[in-house]
Ligand SMILES: [Zn+2]
């Protein structure tokens with residue numbers, strides 16, 4: 001068993017009465033360490049479905065998606081799970097329900113996926129930042145928690161406090177796509193450009209729906225001198241189910 005899985009398993013057993021249940025579907029873990037065998041099989045199947053060949057969004061019959069109009073600033077997005085059902089619920093429990101312990105199994109799975117796709121020989125992870133206001137309301141940044149575990153699992157360094165969110169935004173759900181882009185324009189800032197200069201980066205976030213946030217964060221990182229940016233998220237929206245919340 002890998003070291004992080006071991007730590008995670010002991011922690012889970014120690015802290016939670018439902019320690020033998022899968023953090024995704026709550027069924028018995030049945031000897032598995034992170035998630036149950038059924039969820040693991042489903043996630044393997046998910047990785048085999050068709051994605052847009054240009055940007056990695058979920059696509060219908062392998063066709064190019066909305067990026068046919070304009071290529072995003074990031075090179076490609078990778079999602080461990082679809083943003084539906086138990087995968088969506090799990091990330092909501094972490095993001096809105098204060099269940100920060102979930103960052104361990106989810107982050108582990110993200111790290112394992114990163115090792116699998118291995119986009120760059122040498123890279124660094126950048127968690128998508130929260131504004132100071134959101135940070136003080138929530139008390140934690142779920143992307144940072146996921147990045148810590150994913151980085152340790154994959155053996156990739158995490159550059160924390162490099163990307164900052166300097167402006168608060170109106171909730172994206174209330175806006176049309178064009179307004180979303182305007183809403184997010186210039187909300188990020190790179191604090192230490194030297195840390196990203198000529199580097200390949202893995203921008204890490206909890207979810208990817210319209211992709212506007214990831215695109216703007218990638219644009220900011222490239223402007224600061226980064227070489228290339230790929231996006232890694234826990235869950236990625238599927239066509240016809242792209243709700244923001
Ligand atoms: Zn399960």
Ligand SMILES: [Zn+2]
Nearest residue numbers: 052055065067
């Ligand atoms: Zn695409």
